[in-house]
Amino acid sequence: MVLILVVLPSLAGRYSLYLVIQILILSVFSLGFNLLFGYTGLLSFGQAGFFAVGAYACAKILLAVPNLFLGLLGGVVIAAAAALLLGFLSVRHTRIYFSMLTLAFGMMIYSIAWKWRDFTGGDDGLVGIPRAPLAIPGLPALSVASMERYYYVVLVVSLLAIWLMYRLVNSPLGLALQAIRDSESRAEFAGIAVRTYRLVAFTIAGLYAGLAGALLPPLENTVTPPIAHWSTSAEPVLATLLGGIHVFGGPIVGAFLFFMIKDVIVRFTEYWLIWLGVIVVALVMGFRGGVVSMFARRAARAEAASDR
Amino acid sequence: MKRSLGIASVLFVVSLLLVVAAAVPAGAQCQLGVPAIKIGVQGAASGPHADYGRQIEMGATMAIEEINTAGGILGCRLEMKFMDDENKAATGVKNARYLVTEWGAHFMVGTDSSGVAMALGPVLAELRRIHFFTHAATHRLTEELVAGKGIQEIVRVSVPVYQDAIVAALIFKDRPEIKRWATIGADYEYGYASWSLFKDTLKKYRPDVEFVAAAWAPFLTLDFSPHVSAVMAQKPDAIFSTPWAGEAVMLLRQALIQGVFDQIQAWWQAMGGSVDVLEGIAAEVQRDRFKGKLWATARYIHNWPDTPENKAFIERFRKRWARFPNYSAETTYSALFIMKAAVEKSRSVETPKVIEALKGMQIRNPGGLRVFRAEDHQFVYNVPAGRVMVDPNFPIPVLGDLKVFAAKDYYRYPPFTPVAVTK
Amino acid sequence: MDTIAFQGLIGLSLAMYLWLISAGLTIIFGVLRIVNFAHGSLFMMGAYLAFTFYGQLGLPFWLAILLSLLGVGLLGLVMERFFLRRIYSIDEAYQLLLTFGFILILDDAVKIIWGGVFKIPPIPAFLDGAWRAFGRPFPVYNAFVIAVGLLVAVLLWALFEKSWWGRIVRATASDREMANAIGVNVPRVFSGVFMFGSMLAALGGAMGTPVRVASPGIGAAMIIQAFIITVIGGLGNLKGAFVSSLMVGILSAYGTLFFPVFELFFIFVIMVVVLLVRPQGLFAR
Numbered sequence A: 001m002v003l004i005l006v007v008l009p010s011l012a013g014r015y016s017l018y019l020v021i022q023i024l025i026l027s028v029f030s031l032g033f034n035l036l037f038g039y040t041g042l043l044s045f046g047q048a049g050f051f052a053v054g055a056y057a058c059a060k061i062l063l064a065v066p067n068l069f070l071g072l073l074g075g076v077v078i079a080a081a082a083a084l085l086l087g088f089l090s091v092r093h094t095r096i097y098f099s100m101l102t103l104a105f106g107m108m109i110y111s112i113a114w115k116w117r118d119f120t121g122g123d124d125g126l127v128g129i130p131r132a133p134l135a136i137p138g139l140p141a142l143s144v145a146s147m148e149r150y151y152y153v154v155l156v157v158s159l160l161a162i163w164l165m166y167r168l169v170n171s172p173l174g175l176a177l178q179a180i181r182d183s184e185s186r187a188e189f190a191g192i193a194v195r196t197y198r199l200v201a202f203t204i205a206g207l208y209a210g211l212a213g214a215l216l217p218p219l220e221n222t223v224t225p226p227i228a229h230w231s232t233s234a235e236p237v238l239a240t241l242l243g244g245i246h247v248f249g250g251p252i253v254g255a256f257l258f259f260m261i262k263d264v265i266v267r268f269t270e271y272w273l274i275w276l277g278v279i280v281v282a283l284v285m286g287f288r289g290g291v292v293s294m295f296a297r298r299a300a301r302a303e304a305a306s307d308r
Numbered sequence B: 001m002k003r004s005l006g007i008a009s010v011l012f013v014v015s016l017l018l019v020v021a022a023a024v025p026a027g028a029q030c031q032l033g034v035p036a037i038k039i040g041v042q043g044a045a046s047g048p049h050a051d052y053g054r055q056i057e058m059g060a061t062m063a064i065e066e067i068n069t070a071g072g073i074l075g076c077r078l079e080m081k082f083m084d085d086e087n088k089a090a091t092g093v094k095n096a097r098y099l100v101t102e103w104g105a106h107f108m109v110g111t112d113s114s115g116v117a118m119a120l121g122p123v124l125a126e127l128r129r130i131h132f133f134t135h136a137a138t139h140r141l142t143e144e145l146v147a148g149k150g151i152q153e154i155v156r157v158s159v160p161v162y163q164d165a166i167v168a169a170l171i172f173k174d175r176p177e178i179k180r181w182a183t184i185g186a187d188y189e190y191g192y193a194s195w196s197l198f199k200d201t202l203k204k205y206r207p208d209v210e211f212v213a214a215a216w217a218p219f220l221t222l223d224f225s226p227h228v229s230a231v232m233a234q235k236p237d238a239i240f241s242t243p244w245a246g247e248a249v250m251l252l253r254q255a256l257i258q259g260v261f262d263q264i265q266a267w268w269q270a271m272g273g274s275v276d277v278l279e280g281i282a283a284e285v286q287r288d289r290f291k292g293k294l295w296a297t298a299r300y301i302h303n304w305p306d307t308p309e310n311k312a313f314i315e316r317f318r319k320r321w322a323r324f325p326n327y328s329a330e331t332t333y334s335a336l337f338i339m340k341a342a343v344e345k346s347r348s349v350e351t352p353k354v355i356e357a358l359k360g361m362q363i364r365n366p367g368g369l370r371v372f373r374a375e376d377h378q379f380v381y382n383v384p385a386g387r388v389m390v391d392p393n394f395p396i397p398v399l400g401d402l403k404v405f406a407a408k409d410y411y412r413y414p415p416f417t418p419v420a421v422t423k
Numbered sequence C: 001m002d003t004i005a006f007q008g009l010i011g012l013s014l015a016m017y018l019w020l021i022s023a024g025l026t027i028i029f030g031v032l033r034i035v036n037f038a039h040g041s042l043f044m045m046g047a048y049l050a051f052t053f054y055g056q057l058g059l060p061f062w063l064a065i066l067l068s069l070l071g072v073g074l075l076g077l078v079m080e081r082f083f084l085r086r087i088y089s090i091d092e093a094y095q096l097l098l099t100f101g102f103i104l105i106l107d108d109a110v111k112i113i114w115g116g117v118f119k120i121p122p123i124p125a126f127l128d129g130a131w132r133a134f135g136r137p138f139p140v141y142n143a144f145v146i147a148v149g150l151l152v153a154v155l156l157w158a159l160f161e162k163s164w165w166g167r168i169v170r171a172t173a174s175d176r177e178m179a180n181a182i183g184v185n186v187p188r189v190f191s192g193v194f195m196f197g198s199m200l201a202a203l204g205g206a207m208g209t210p211v212r213v214a215s216p217g218i219g220a221a222m223i224i225q226a227f228i229i230t231v232i233g234g235l236g237n238l239k240g241a242f243v244s245s246l247m248v249g250i251l252s253a254y255g256t257l258f259f260p261v262f263e264l265f266f267i268f269v270i271m272v273v274v275l276l277v278r279p280q281g282l283f284a285r
Helices: A002-011 A016-040 A047-064 A070-092 A094-113 A147-169 A170-183 A186-191 A194-220 A230-243 A250-268 A273-284 A290-307 B001-029 B050-069 B089-101 B116-127 B139-148 B164-170 B191-207 B224-232 B246-257 B275-280 B281-287 B308-321 B328-344 B351-357 C001-030 C038-058 C061-087 C092-114 C138-161 C164-173 C175-182 C186-209 C218-233 C240-258 C264-279
Strands: B037-043 B078-084 B105-108 B129-131 B152-155 B178-184 B210-218 B240-241 B266-269 B292-295 B363-365 B368-373 B378-380 B385-389 B398-403 C128-132 C136-139
Touching: A002 A016, A002 A147, A016 A047, A016 A147, A016 A170, A016 A194, A016 A230, A016 A250, A016 B089, A047 A070, A047 A094, A047 A194, A047 A230, A047 A273, A070 A094, A070 A194, A094 A147, A094 C092, A094 C218, A094 C264, A147 A170, A147 A194, A147 B224, A170 A194, A186 A194, A186 A250, A186 B266, A186 C164, A194 B089, A230 A250, A230 C092, A250 A273, A250 A290, A273 B105, A273 C092, B001 B164, B037 B050, B037 B089, B037 B328, B050 B078, B050 B105, B050 B275, B050 B308, B050 B328, B078 B089, B089 B105, B089 B116, B105 B328, B105 C175, B116 B129, B116 B139, B129 B328, B129 B351, B139 B152, B152 B378, B164 B191, B164 B266, B164 B385, B164 B398, B178 B191, B178 B224, B191 B240, B210 B224, B224 B246, B224 C001, B224 C136, B224 C240, B240 B246, B246 B266, B246 B275, B246 B281, B246 C138, B275 B281, B292 C038, B308 B328, B328 B351, B328 B363, C001 C038, C001 C128, C001 C136, C001 C138, C001 C164, C001 C186, C001 C218, C001 C240, C038 C061, C038 C092, C038 C186, C038 C218, C061 C092, C092 C218, C136 C138, C138 C164, C138 C186, C164 C175, C175 C186, C218 C264, C240 C264
Parallel strands: B037 B078, B037 B105, B105 B129, B129 B152, B178 B210, B178 B240, B240 B266, B266 B292
Antiparallel strands: B292 B385, B363 B368, B368 B378, B385 B398, C128 C136
């Protein structure tokens, strides 16, 4: 799989490459979201806020200092800081109150993006963001202006992020989060500082959202307020739901499916939302484990059969 | 004798058919070396402003049908693909990338929102494709991105905010009794820039006017009652209003029932000449509820110019779609004929050659004579403004009592000075 | 002074739309413990149906409103009976997601049925015109909206506090199992409550069609406002929803008058502060 991704630029057209970049970005975004939802049991409807913080921060940095490394780093750090701050307040609640609180925080960030014209450019957003060279201190600067080069940047960064997340969910921290999800009181009884762990999960989720957001402006050359809107928060939710919440790779598969559905349906009909809605309803009613679990279950059954 | 005449005529017709049949394959031979000229079309086809995208689609479809029926461009057939940009910059950019790099568009046309247009601009330079903008109105698209940053791929066929603001100032400078102005504005750049340009221009002619109140309404405002009552508290003589589409209709209804038209001298509804707005307020206009005080303009209006071309265009459009063309339909329709003229002149679909061919272009469209301005790639043409009224020749209201200004009197000219866009 | 009073009166009429949509959301949450994300879409459906019955078919305004309530009530019944009922037992996140799916479906469905152009029927003659209030013309229509909103408030109070039906519903809300044990048909109560809440949303939508428009996307705009109000008033608290509707409606009317810049931001700040400091709502006992 990774090999295919590495040689993709020589196989696929420019648009496919662009689409894969979008899928990778949504994968990172959704993985962070699922740490909070699938692993910790908190449904956030405000992740777009941190996505936007990452995107705007990266854009502002690139407009001032044309160095992609600084842009990405700045986007991640600032988004994580925002997540730490808002997370400190948000994890005081769980369930629906948590969802409402994150929704409100996300929309606060949206209204700032919309109204603080001097800084964010208001509804026109920030335009003309350069795909600046990647200059990591100590290494020679690398031009990433072409789509192929930028694709490799996104690929490396997201594979790194995926690998780190994989390590994380299988670490003691990840296990503690799942224990909290399954039973808060039992986790507390076992000596887990529930709120602190939730805050850590929230911050990491915000960091991943910020990283995903920061990867966007060099691709699109522009950032506008709708990326902070709650309907953007719904994208990682849908992707995760499509792929499956209880499997590590679910959000990645889901991100792929989300773009395939959107990109395929939209070619046949402009009413693609209704189909997405039907798929969501069908998934919730019948396949709550998502696509990955469906196959995982079938594989497990096959394995069990062969064991016999 | 009679019989032989009959045979002769049959022979004549048959031979004519043979000639036509022989000519068609020859004519269908595309002289540009491409299977078809592909046109990517974009507009908002979802959300509250969905009708504007639909009108873009209707205008483009009709132009392409007509061009293809007449033999295409240099024998090349036209193909189009319409995509919904959801009025979102990210979707517009994604669509443009898809249309050019995957679907193979040679040209693009459309785009409603200024935000989408501003995001598309720099991407067009990367994609090396011309996009004919046919609705997005921000002056910054042509002033900053073309004249300032030199992005050659941007071409605008529709008139920018000069129409919404400066025309109003030129009309109302001659109404000495109107001294106190207030605005109910769209709470985004379009609203701020229009109000700013209006104030600046009017002040030049009329140092005595005052701007007494402003209420701002964001996208998706469902109730304008508080905006109306807030500005009416300052007892203005006239109101300058920029919400558009369904929001304009709601605003006018809610102003009517608050008795606003008994208290003011004039109401300027910037894009009130749009077909969807006129349809929405038709019953009130019929009963003269606005008392002749409602003024408006648009980027094209269906009852002007009074030319055979325009009448024929409207007739064909109504026959094809059972509706009147909105301005985004006319501008998109015309953009495709502008593209046709430029391709025929350059005998090429290559971006730099077509841009070169646009220079100095003057072309007659249903909306009148359009002249290309090389400095900012803006097509300059006249659209009058007028009072909203009933015309027995039209089933929907029209703009009457028309004030026509020469475009040179109200378009801004390079070098451009930035417009203040604060409230 | 008159300016302030007049603006307050306008704010009161704004508040009534907010009240009708958040009343339904509150009742449904109070009894079923479900946050219906698609509640705004039901508001939108109410507006479209009222347009069809009144604007297109030419039925009397009152009858058109009544029919659109029934239509949306039926839609709500289908949503509850065939979808939500099957997933009550699982994580509430899925209920939120399911109703989110309904938003996507309904938003596109209205475009397919009614087209992309907004719809607005004429104002009924008996609601046209203005009365004088504080020296200025106050629209009869806004007065009508205020009257309907207050009437609904009184009726809901009577229904829940005084009627047999209200007692059953309150019993079910406070303890499902106990209600079941004393012979209440809980699934039926759930269906009824969901239908009733849907009809309240539809009333908000239908009532406004001649002065507001029916257009795709108004549901998504309304649902966020309804969330804000139900959170400030306390989830499931009907009195709280009424008071906070008044508060938000009137404050936003004054916001337009006095400080129009950051109004959206401040409303979310209020929502956050309430959630953090008094998650049970500002007006909980």
